[in-house]
Amino acid sequence: MTAATMAGNRPQRPSRTKRNLALLGVGLIVAAAVATVDVDPAEILELPAGVALLFREMFLDPGPDWSYLPTAMEGMLESIQIAWVGTVIGAILSLPLGFFGAKNVSSPLVSNVVRQFLNVIRAFPEIILAITIMIPIAGLTPVAGALALGIHSIGTLGKLTAEVVEGIDPGPVEAARAAGGRPLQIQRWGILPQVLPEIVAFWLYRFEINIRASAILGAVGAGGIGFSLQQTIVFHRYELAGTAIIVVVVATIAVDTVSGWVRRRIIEGADARARPGDVEALGSPLREDTAIG
Amino acid sequence: MTTAAVQPRRPAKPRPSLVVPIGIVAFLAITWASLSEQFGIAFDLGKILEDITAGGEILISDRDSAAQYGLLVPNWAFLPQTVEPMIETFQMAVLAATIGCAVALPVAFVVSRVTTPNSPTFVLGRSVLSVVRAIPDILYALMFVASVSIGPLAGIAALVLFNIGVVAKLLSETVDGVDQGPIEAARAGGSNRPQTVRWAVLPQVLPNYVAYALYTFELNIRAATVIGIVGAGGIGYLLRGQYQFFNWSNVSVIIIVLFVCVFFIEMISIWLRRRLV
Numbered sequence: 001m002t003a004a005t006m007a008g009n010r011p012q013r014p015s016r017t018k019r020n021l022a023l024l025g026v027g028l029i030v031a032a033a034v035a036t037v038d039v040d041p042a043e044i045l046e047l048p049a050g051v052a053l054l055f056r057e058m059f060l061d062p063g064p065d066w067s068y069l070p071t072a073m074e075g076m077l078e079s080i081q082i083a084w085v086g087t088v089i090g091a092i093l094s095l096p097l098g099f100f101g102a103k104n105v106s107s108p109l110v111s112n113v114v115r116q117f118l119n120v121i122r123a124f125p126e127i128i129l130a131i132t133i134m135i136p137i138a139g140l141t142p143v144a145g146a147l148a149l150g151i152h153s154i155g156t157l158g159k160l161t162a163e164v165v166e167g168i169d170p171g172p173v174e175a176a177r178a179a180g181g182r183p184l185q186i187q188r189w190g191i192l193p194q195v196l197p198e199i200v201a202f203w204l205y206r207f208e209i210n211i212r213a214s215a216i217l218g219a220v221g222a223g224g225i226g227f228s229l230q231q232t233i234v235f236h237r238y239e240l241a242g243t244a245i246i247v248v249v250v251a252t253i254a255v256d257t258v259s260g261w262v263r264r265r266i267i268e269g270a271d272a273r274a275r276p277g278d279v280e281a282l283g284s285p286l287r288e289d290t291a292i293g
Numbered sequence: 294m295t296t297a298a299v300q301p302r303r304p305a306k307p308r309p310s311l312v313v314p315i316g317i318v319a320f321l322a323i324t325w326a327s328l329s330e331q332f333g334i335a336f337d338l339g340k341i342l343e344d345i346t347a348g349g350e351i352l353i354s355d356r357d358s359a360a361q362y363g364l365l366v367p368n369w370a371f372l373p374q375t376v377e378p379m380i381e382t383f384q385m386a387v388l389a390a391t392i393g394c395a396v397a398l399p400v401a402f403v404v405s406r407v408t409t410p411n412s413p414t415f416v417l418g419r420s421v422l423s424v425v426r427a428i429p430d431i432l433y434a435l436m437f438v439a440s441v442s443i444g445p446l447a448g449i450a451a452l453v454l455f456n457i458g459v460v461a462k463l464l465s466e467t468v469d470g471v472d473q474g475p476i477e478a479a480r481a482g483g484s485n486r487p488q489t490v491r492w493a494v495l496p497q498v499l500p501n502y503v504a505y506a507l508y509t510f511e512l513n514i515r516a517a518t519v520i521g522i523v524g525a526g527g528i529g530y531l532l533r534g535q536y537q538f539f540n541w542s543n544v545s546v547i548i549i550v551l552f553v554c555v556f557f558i559e560m561i562s563i564w565l566r567r568r569l570v
Contacts, residue, residue, distance in 0.1 A: 030388070047446070047450060050440030053440065054436055054439060084327045085324070119556075123556055124552070125516075127519045128518065132536065132548060137347075138341060142334035142335075215432075216432070219431050220522060226431070229435060230435060234435075248428065252427040
C-alpha cells in the first residue's frame with residue numbers, strides 16, 4: 001500500500017462553508033450596527049471615569065449612608081412581597097393552563113390555542129405590562145406590580161408546565177386508566193405526582209427571577225425598592241443609592257441561596273422516589289434558559 | 294399453601310414526612326403576610342375588579358389627550374416614528390450581545406471548577422459574578438445614564454454587564470458538565486491548562502455557547518426596551534415619552550411593533566438554536 005492510498009483513507013474534513021457563511025453574516029450585522037449606532041466615540045472614553053466617580057460616591061467617599069438602611073430594607077421587603085404574590089398568581093393560574101397546553105393530556109386544538117395564548121403573554125416584558133395596563137388600572141401601587149409579574153409568570157410557567165407534562169412516563173397513566181380512573185383521577189394520580197416536584201422547583205426559580213423584575217418595577221412607580229433606586233440616582237443622592245444597592249444585592253443573593261437550596265431538596269427528593277435523570281433536567285442550562293424567557 | 298401465604302407482603306407505608314406540611318404552612322404564612330394590608334402590599338381582589346371596570350374605560354377612550362382614543366385603538370399614523378427607535382434597540386441588542394458574549398467566554402472558564410481548580414480564583418470569580426448578576430439591568434442603566442448621558446451608549450453598557458452575567462453563568466454550568474475524557478487525553482498528551490481548555494473543553498461547549506449568544510440577543514431586545522424607559526435610548530425611550538403624556542393610541546402602536554419584532558426574532562432564534570444543539 002502506498003502512502004497516497006493511506007492518505008485517501010483519512011476521513012474528509014467536514015465542510016466549513018456553512019460555518020463561514022454564518023460567521024460572515026454575524027460579522028456583517030455587527031459591523032453594520034457599529035457603523036450606524038448613534039454613539040459618540042468620545043463618550044465611550046469618558047465612560048470608565050464616569051463610572052469610577054459614581055462608584056466612589058456610592059461606596060467609598062462619602063459612601064453608603066446607613067441611616068437610609070431601614071427605608072431601603074422596607075422597600076426591598078415590599079419588592080420581595082410583590083415578587084411572591086406575582087409568583088403565586090402565576091403558579092395557581094399556570095398549573096391548569098399547563099395541563100391544557102400539554103399535547104398528551106388535552107386535544108390538539110385546545111393545546112395549540114393554549115400554547116399560542118401563553119406565547120403572546122410571554123412576549124410582553126413585565127414592565128411594559130405594568131406601564132400600559134396595570135398602572136392605569138390599579139394605580140401606582142405595589143398591587144399593579146404584582147399583577148404585571150403574575151400575568152407574565154403565567155406565560156413562562158404555563159409553557160414549562162406543559163413541557164414537563166408532555167415528558168411524563170406513560171406507565172402510571174396507563175395503570176390509572178386500567179384501574180378505571182376517570183380523566184380527572186388519571187391526572188390527579190397518574191400525572192400530578194410525577195410532575196409536581198419539577199413544577200414546584202420552577203415556581204421557586206420564577207420567584208428568584210421575579211425578585212429581580214420587581215426590583216425594577218419600582219422605577220416606573222409600581223412600588224418596592226426600585227422607586228428608591230430611581231429617585232436617589234436621578235436626584236444624585238449617591239450615598240443613599242449606594243445603601244439601596246447593597247440592600248438589593250444582599251437580599252437577592254440571600255433569597256437565591258435559600259430558594260436554590262429548597263429547589264435542590266425538592267428535586268433530589270423526587271429523584272430518590274421515582275425518576276432518575278430529572279436532576280439534570282432541571283440543572284441543565286437549556287432548561288434554565290426557557291425559565292428565564 | 295393458602296392464598297394468604299402466596300400473596301407478597303404489602304409494603305409498609307412510608308413514614309409521613311414533616312417536610313411537606315411545614316412547606317405548606319410556610320407557603321400559606323408568607324402568602325397571607327404578603328397579601329395583607331398590615332404587613333404586605335394590601336392585595337384586595339374586590340378592589341382590583343372594581344378598578345378593572347373603571348380602568349377599562351380609560352383604555353378604550355382616553356379623555357385626557359386630544360387624540361380621544363385608547364389603547365385598543367392604535368394610531369397608525371405614528372408607525373413611521375417607531376422605525377428609527379426600533380432600529381436603535383436592535384443596534385443596542387446586537388452590540389451588547391457581541392461584547393457581552395466575548396467577555397463572558399473567558400469568565401465562564403474562570404468560574405467553573407473543571408477549568409479553575411485554583412480555589413481563591415474560583416471563589417473570587419464566583420462572588421464577583423453573583424454580585425454582577427444580583428444587580429438588575431435597569432439599575433445598571435440608571436447608573437450609566439447618570440454617569441454618561443441619556444442615549445444608547447448607557448443602554449449598551451448596561452446590557453453588556455447584564456449579558457456577561459447571563460452567559461457566564463449558563464456557560465460555566467455547561468463547562469461543569471463536560472465529558473472528562475478529552476480533558477484527560479489532552480493532559481496525557483502533555484497540554485498545559487490553556488491548551489486543555491482550548492482543545493478539550495472549548496469544542497465541547499461551543500455549540501451551547503452559540504446557542505446562549507442567540508438567546509442573549511433575543512433577551513436583549515426585551516431588556517433594551519425596558520432599560521430604554523429610564524433613558525437608555527431606543528424604543529423604550531420613545532415609549533416613555535408617549536405613556537407619560539397618556540398617548541395611549543401611540544403606546545398601542547409601539548407595543549404592537551415591539552410584539553411583532555420580539556415574536557419574529559424569537560422564532561428565528563429558536564429555529565437556529567434547534568439546529569445548533
